[in-house]
Amino acid sequence: xxxxxxxxxxxxxxxxxxxxxxxxxxxxxxxxxxxxxxxxxxxxxxxxxxxxxxxxxxxxxxxxxxxxxxxxxxxxxxxxxxxxxxxxxxxxxxxxxxxxxxxxxxxxxxxxxxxxxxxxxxxxxxxxxxxxxxxxxxxxxxxxxxxxxxxxxxxxxxxxxxxxxxxxxxxxxxxxxxxxxxxxxxxxxxxxxxxxxxxxxxxxxxxxxxxxxxxxxxxxxxxxxxxxxxxxxxxxxxxxxxxxxxxxxxxxxxxxxxxxxxxxxxxxxxxxxxxxxxxxxxxxxxxxxxxxxxxxxxxxxxxxxxxxxxxxxxxxxxxxxxxxxxxxxxxxxxxxxxxxxxxxxxxxxxxxxxxxxxxxxxxxxxxxxxxxxxxxxxxxxxxxxxxxxxxxxxxxxxxxxxxxxxxxxxxxxxxxxxxxxxxxxxxxxxxxxxxxxxxxxxxxxxxxxx
Numbered sequence: 157x158x159x160x161x162x163x164x165x166x167x168x169x170x171x172x173x174x175x176x177x178x179x180x181x182x183x184x185x186x187x188x189x190x191x192x193x194x195x196x197x198x199x200x201x202x203x204x205x206x207x208x209x210x211x212x213x214x215x216x217x218x219x220x221x222x223x224x225x226x227x228x229x230x231x232x233x234x235x236x237x238x239x240x241x242x243x244x245x246x247x248x249x250x251x252x253x254x255x256x257x258x259x260x261x262x263x264x265x266x267x268x269x270x271x272x273x274x275x276x277x278x279x280x281x282x283x284x285x286x287x288x289x290x291x292x293x294x295x296x297x298x299x300x301x302x303x304x305x306x307x308x309x310x311x312x313x314x315x316x317x318x319x320x321x322x323x324x325x326x327x328x329x330x331x332x333x334x335x336x337x338x339x340x341x342x343x344x345x346x347x348x349x350x351x352x353x354x355x356x357x358x359x360x361x362x363x364x365x366x367x368x369x370x371x372x373x374x375x376x377x378x379x380x381x382x383x384x385x386x387x388x389x390x391x392x393x394x395x396x397x398x399x400x401x402x403x404x405x406x407x408x409x410x411x412x413x414x415x416x417x418x419x420x421x422x423x424x425x426x427x428x429x430x431x432x433x434x435x436x437x438x439x440x441x442x443x444x445x446x447x448x449x450x451x452x453x454x455x456x457x458x459x460x461x462x463x464x465x466x467x468x469x470x471x472x473x474x475x476x477x478x479x480x481x482x483x484x485x486x487x488x489x490x491x492x493x494x495x496x497x498x499x500x501x502x503x504x505x506x507x508x509x510x511x512x513x514x515x516x517x518x519x520x521x522x523x524x525x526x527x528x529x530x531x532x533x534x535x536x537x538x539x540x541x542x543x544x545x546x547x548x549x550x551x552x553x554x555x556x557x558x559x560x561x562x563x564x565x566x567x568x569x570x571x572x573x574x575x576x577x578x579x580x581x582x583x584x585x586x587x588x589x590x591x592x593x594x595x596x597x598x599x600x601x602x603x604x605x606x
């Protein structure tokens with residue numbers, strides 16, 4: 157199969173991101189990361205980097221809006237700042253208008269930033285309270301040597317009108333505006349230097365719903381008028397659906413799904429995307445409620461899970477090939493392993509635990525023997541030994557733990573590519589970038605309830 161991911165060269169792409177990484181040092185101080193041991197050389201250095209962005213690839217075509225969505229803490233804002241070189245990338249490349257931003261510095265990078273602007277999440281803290289609105293909008297033009305004083309003032313007043321404010325607001329301070337009006341000032345400031353790309357980092361999340369719609373409509377009108385390209389970050393899928401052309405779903409530093417907007421909303425191919433979509437409130441009380449609620453916490457980005465990052469919370473972890481359990485027995489076993497990991501019960505009697513977690517289906521054969529052994533350790537209050545058996549003999553042998561998923565599947569709606577980082581998609585993939593050497597051949601894939 158051909159390699160999955162963005163093409164090496166897309167003539168329509170304004171921005172191309174390739175294997176972008178941003179890691180942060182988790183420790184500071186004179187002895188940060190130093191460990192003392194009993195053997196020579198008695199001192200060692202341990203790495204504990206926070207892998208906020210860990211190998212991200214995507215393209216943004218000229219004039220389109222790419223929506224980026226995910227839970228808080230998944231790396232969306234860090235990705236945005238790294239793309240713009242507000243943060244120094246740890247590895248990877250960012251091609252903007254054919255130039256690799258990761259290799260630029262000094263004056264060439266400063267000149268390139270004229271074509272890239274950013275709108276920040278908080279419309280209040282991103283405006284200097286000591287400056288009037290007019291000089292705030294003029295500041296980028298002044299920094300890049302655009303126009304004279306009169307020209308900058310005239311353009312600032314014109315842009316205030318474009319974003320729905322009054323030119324007379326030129327001499328007001330930010331505190332005199334509402335949240336929505338402040339965000340319009342931010343938008344005018346971003347437009348002042350005629351950028352090609354605007355990165356919007358949750359620009360409406362701090363606004364009321366009615367104001368959100370007004371600001372989004374203004375952004376769409378300005379995009380059409382000025383031929384803008386947006387990277388739009390949000391955690392609200394309703395906002396993403398309103399403004400985006402394509403959508404990328406991010407989890408724990410990775411993009412797990414990327415497709416056209418309608419394709420992703422109507423035909424999601426990753427369990428995490430389905431869980432996010434199922435979390436959208438439905439105004440019908442007869443709808444039955446949510447069906448794909450996630451359990452457990454997001455793993456630490458310092459030591460993310462092997463293989464699929466989502467597997468520790470995924471409701472559809474694939475059964476190892478070594479066992480032949482019924483699907484419901486396997487699901488019960490995974491649920492029990494996660495309950496042991498979180499120490500969410502106090503009972504230690506094996507019969508009580510079998511009745512609680514395996515009432516409808518219990519593993520048999522070798523899997524049943526291992527489960528009995530784990531239950532025996534719990535009965536003797538040997539929780540770590542029980543967890544070791546459940547993790548090493550079951551979870552760690554799943555293809556979800558042994559290989560990183562990267563598949564391209566056919567789009568049902570639209571002609572654009574549909575990328576899904578989930579091993580459930582391997583049998584329907586038209587392209588794959590999975591390490592086949594690390595992938596067991598033909599493991600059982602539960603598709604009946606998919």
